[in-house]
Amino acid sequence: MSAELSDLSGNVAFVSGASRGLGEHFAEVLAKAGCDLVVTSRDTATLALIQDRIEGVGRQCLALELDVLDPDSIQKAADRAIEHFGKVDVLVCNAGCNRRKPALEVTWDDWNLILDTNLRGSFFLAQAIVKRSMMPRGYGRVITIGSVTCVHGYAGLAPYGASRGGIKQLTMSLADDWGPHGITVNCLAPGWFKTAQNAVMYEDAEWVEMLSNRIPVRRPGSMKDLDGALVFLASESSRYVTGQTLLVDGGISGGPVRALPKK
Numbered sequence: 165m166s167a168e169l170s171d172l173s174g175n176v177a178f179v180s181g182a183s184r185g186l187g188e189h190f191a192e193v194l195a196k197a198g199c200d201l202v203v204t205s206r207d208t209a210t211l212a213l214i215q216d217r218i219e220g221v222g223r224q225c226l227a228l229e230l231d232v233l234d235p236d237s238i239q240k241a242a243d244r245a246i247e248h249f250g251k252v253d254v255l256v257c258n259a260g261c262n263r264r265k266p267a268l269e270v271t272w273d274d275w276n277l278i279l280d281t282n283l284r285g286s287f288f289l290a291q292a293i294v295k296r297s298m299m300p301r302g303y304g305r306v307i308t309i310g311s312v313t314c315v316h317g318y319a320g321l322a323p324y325g326a327s328r329g330g331i332k333q334l335t336m337s338l339a340d341d342w343g344p345h346g347i348t349v350n351c352l353a354p355g356w357f358k359t360a361q362n363a364v365m366y367e368d369a370e371w372v373e374m375l376s377n378r379i380p381v382r383r384p385g386s387m388k389d390l391d392g393a394l395v396f397l398a399s400e401s402s403r404y405v406t407g408q409t410l411l412v413d414g415g416i417s418g419g420p421v422r423a424l425p426k427k
């Protein structure tokens with residue numbers, strides 16, 4: 165296989181939710197694979213540090229404020245990114261949030277925040293970037309972010325699971341809509357990875373052991389476990405793959421025991 169298939173030199177990648185966790189990691193991996201980067205979130209002070217790191221590996225990086233709950237903010241960030249670099253080749257719709265609680269305690273606000281951030285925010289960000297850059301150029305790689313909740317239901321995660329199930333369906337619809345225009349749309353669905361969103365759960369060693377025992381490869385994910393799938397979906401390697409949800413989860417979604425330990 166030619167190394168060119170996963171070489172992203174000359175590509176521009178736009179990552180939402182790049183201030184920490186998976187999004188920060190995705191931005192660094194794409195930079196190391198050759199992309200110039202647009203890193204975005206609401207926290208511009210932290211983004212400035214990430215920009216320095218990406219420039220440190222020899223790539224250009226633009227840090228932009230973006231709140232995916234605000235349509236004007238989405239349009240402004242998309243416009244500024246494309247004015248600066250002239251294009252976006254790879255979009256990672258990673259910004260997301262969660263409020264874990266029993267279904268009977270979920271409020272109207274919880275529902276709106278989670279669905280609007282994870283699902284509506286991903287859709288309108290993709291729409292803005294595709295309309296302004298990918299559609300006119302006839303090329304693009306859109307990567308949405310899913311989770312094991314794309315395919316399984318879990319107590320305590322009703323709105324989150326609804327948002328991720330929606331992302332899986334959205335990915336298929338957008339793939340059909342934009343496929344004729346040279347744009348692939350795929351969902352990268354991580355299993356269990358320790359980040360700020362869920363760090364408190366990983367403080368409980370007994371819970372981590374129970375979780376590990378339910379994952380076929382017997383451990384939670386570490387960020388680098390996502391690198392191959394990310395570069396695959398961002399590059400020429402995946403040119404005939406679209407509308408798919410790729411679970412990178414140590415096998416938990418396909419394993420014999422689905423239930424997660426309660427927390």
Ligand SMILES: NC(=O)c1ccc[n+]([C@@H]2O[C@H](COP(=O)([O-])OP(=O)(O)OC[C@H]3O[C@@H](n4cnc5c(N)ncnc54)[C@H](OP(=O)(O)O)[C@@H]3O)[C@@H](O)[C@H]2O)c1
Binds near residue numbers: 231282311
């Ligand atoms: N960690 C896991 O195990 C796991 C597994 C499956 C899927 N996921 C999904 O992967 C994504 C990243 O997860 P994570 O664990 O890295 O979460 P995290 O550490 O909480 O980071 C979330 C990121 O999203 C950004 N964000 C949140 N609300 C936003 C908004 N309204 N506008 C713009 N940016 C916003 C945050 O940036 P600011 O606060 O700076 O704006 C931050 O950069 C999420 O969509 C999450 O649901 C995570």
